[in-house]
Amino acid sequence: MQIPHPLLGLRDASEFVYLGDASLLQRPEVPEGADMGDSVLLDAFHEYLHLRDNPAGEHRELWFHEQGDRSWLVVTRNTTTHEITDCVLARDLVSR
Amino acid sequence: MRYSAWQVLKQGLTGHTGWKPAFRTPDPRPSYDVVIIGGGGHGLATAWYLASVHGITNVAVLEKGWLGSGNIGRNTTIIRSNYLLPGNEPFYELSMKLWEGLEQDVNYNSMVSQRGILNLAHTDAQIDSYARRGNAMHMAGAGGKLLDTDGVRKLCPFLEFDTARFPIKGGLWQPRAGTARHDAVAWGFARAADQRGVDIIQNCEVTGIVREGGRVTGVDTSRGRISAPKVAVCVAGNSSRVMAMADRRLPIESHVLQAFVSEGLKPVIPGVITFGAGHFYVSQSDKGGLVFGGDLDGYNSYAQRGNLPVVHEILEAGMAMMPSIGRAKMLRSWGGIMDMSMDGSPFIDRTDIPGLYFNGGWCYGGFKATPASGYCYAHLIATDSPHETATAYRLDRLRSGHPIDERGAGAQPNLH
Ligand SMILES: Cc1cc2nc3c(=O)[nH]c(=O)nc-3n(C[C@H](O)[C@H](O)[C@H](O)COP(=O)(O)OP(=O)(O)OC[C@H]3O[C@@H](n4cnc5c(N)ncnc54)[C@H](O)[C@@H]3O)c2cc1C
Numbered sequence: 001m002q003i004p005h006p007l008l009g010l011r012d013a014s015e016f017v018y019l020g021d022a023s024l025l026q027r028p029e030v031p032e033g034a035d036m037g038d039s040v041l042l043d044a045f046h047e048y049l050h051l052r053d054n055p056a057g058e059h060r061e062l063w064f065h066e067q068g069d070r071s072w073l074v075v076t077r078n079t080t081t082h083e084i085t086d087c088v089l090a091r092d093l094v095s096r
Numbered sequence: 097m098r099y100s101a102w103q104v105l106k107q108g109l110t111g112h113t114g115w116k117p118a119f120r121t122p123d124p125r126p127s128y129d130v131v132i133i134g135g136g137g138h139g140l141a142t143a144w145y146l147a148s149v150h151g152i153t154n155v156a157v158l159e160k161g162w163l164g165s166g167n168i169g170r171n172t173t174i175i176r177s178n179y180l181l182p183g184n185e186p187f188y189e190l191s192m193k194l195w196e197g198l199e200q201d202v203n204y205n206s207m208v209s210q211r212g213i214l215n216l217a218h219t220d221a222q223i224d225s226y227a228r229r230g231n232a233m234h235m236a237g238a239g240g241k242l243l244d245t246d247g248v249r250k251l252c253p254f255l256e257f258d259t260a261r262f263p264i265k266g267g268l269w270q271p272r273a274g275t276a277r278h279d280a281v282a283w284g285f286a287r288a289a290d291q292r293g294v295d296i297i298q299n300c301e302v303t304g305i306v307r308e309g310g311r312v313t314g315v316d317t318s319r320g321r322i323s324a325p326k327v328a329v330c331v332a333g334n335s336s337r338v339m340a341m342a343d344r345r346l347p348i349e350s351h352v353l354q355a356f357v358s359e360g361l362k363p364v365i366p367g368v369i370t371f372g373a374g375h376f377y378v379s380q381s382d383k384g385g386l387v388f389g390g391d392l393d394g395y396n397s398y399a400q401r402g403n404l405p406v407v408h409e410i411l412e413a414g415m416a417m418m419p420s421i422g423r424a425k426m427l428r429s430w431g432g433i434m435d436m437s438m439d440g441s442p443f444i445d446r447t448d449i450p451g452l453y454f455n456g457g458w459c460y461g462g463f464k465a466t467p468a469s470g471y472c473y474a475h476l477i478a479t480d481s482p483h484e485t486a487t488a489y490r491l492d493r494l495r496s497g498h499p500i501d502e503r504g505a506g507a508q509p510n511l512h
């Protein structure tokens with residue numbers, strides 16, 4: 001499998017480390033002075049940390065180019081065919 | 097027909113014309129007491145124990161493909177009970193005991209072979225942790241023995257002992273562990289359950305979970321609606337997809353795991369051997385092929401095939417442990433889809449929807465669990481309370497802060 005890096009072009013997937021669902025970019029907000037034992041917050045962090053859509057089909061996911069330019073990418077890949085339809089720098093998504 | 101030495105003799109003398117199909121291929125009926133989704137090892141074992149232990153025989157097992165098309169027919173057949181934590185070890189030891197009596201119980205030769213498992217240790221710290229694990233195993237009655245280098249050498253003289261990088265310091269040996277013939281496990285449970293009246297329905301994909309008034313009342317399938325007051329999900333790598341039909345998300349990711357087999361060789365490997373300095377394990381099948389595997393490919397996948405970098409990595413680890421493996425030709429490789437749970441441990445639990453039960457998250461270790469998983473799931477479905485060895489396998493354990501972090505790597509997701 002090769003990943004179309006937006007800056008470096010096609011790179012072999014073995015240069016990358018995989019983290020998982022790109023929803024990990026959306027860490028729940030913790031309001032100033034919030035009680036971390038609060039059940040609404042605990043639910044939010046449980047969902048964030050543990051629960052996954054885990055779709056068969058299109059999946060947005062985080063890859064880290066560890067043996068390359070060390071950037072984080074958000075790759076859209078089909079989990080049944082490994083076809084990659086989109087690849088952007090995670091930085092661009094987060095700052096937008 | 098009861099299988100026995102007498103039958104083999106009789107059929108042998110009459111041209112093998114009297115054998116009957118091992119189980120029926122019935123059409124689905126409109127309703128059952130229990131519908132089990134997934135005809136893998138765990139689903140079939142559940143049906144057998146529902147029928148044989150709890151007397152519940154109005155049961156259907158719905159399988160989307162053919163029987164044995166999932167992981168039950170793809171795994172590397174290792175059975176063992178060398179676990180550490182209290183939430184796990186008694187459960188896996190129950191499974192080991194059920195394996196020991198399985199063939200008599202279901203009257204089917206599943207080729208259960210207790211040839212032992214050896215976990216190699218390459219550092220002093222690993223020896224210490226195996227001593228601790230061995231003690232936990234003894235406390236659960238699983239047995240086990242800590243070997244020093246000479247003990248390992250006596251058992252497996254062909255290993256690479258004297259490299260500077262991964263010297264073998266010893267190992268943990270569980271003689272009662274071993275292998276079983278994976279397809280025969282599925283066929284044996286299927287035949288035994290079928291004889292008690294369970295309908296095993298192949299090529300019947302569940303496409304929806306029907307709910308009325310907040311509880312589950314049946315399933316929609318590619319062969320029509322089937323109603324049942326109790327629906328038991330048991331679909332291994334497809335857990336998230338099936339539970340999504342009930343609008344539930346799981347602490348699970350699906351990943352592909354590969355396995356490999358070499359050409360047939362004379363007997364060389366006494367049992368199962370696992371490398372302690374990388375992810376590699378190997379055993380030898382009765383036909384002589386070396387059966388081995390290692391790590392996941394490492395990214396979400398529903399494709400039942402793997403990629404080459406992991407093949408490379410696994411073979412490298414194999415060469416480091418046992419250089420002679422380099423002389424063998426590899427014949428085949430294949431992949432299966434694992435439901436990797438966030439703490440690496442399984443679930444056997446009711447869901448928050450009345451009538452809907454869930455069994456899954458077995459990661460790459462669910463074959464050994466097949467009998468106990470079926471036994472405990474049947475207990476849960478029949479009595480609505482967990483079996484005493486499976487009380488830790490709750491669906492809410494991550495939310496409540498009670499992960500079962502068997503790998504000792506801490507309570508965090510993405511351990512796999
Ligand atoms: C390469 C490999 C090596 C392994 N090695 C070992 C090992 O050495 N030791 C060990 O203990 N474990 C091992 N495992 C893990 C073990 O095989 C699994 O954990 C276990 O088989 C899972 O349970 P099962 O048998 O019920 O799964 P499966 O056989 O996968 O059963 C699930 C069934 O559900 C069906 N299904 C899915 N969706 C639907 C639907 N919508 N409707 C109807 N049916 C559906 C599938 O077709 C499938 O047949 C290995 C796995 C793999 C892939």
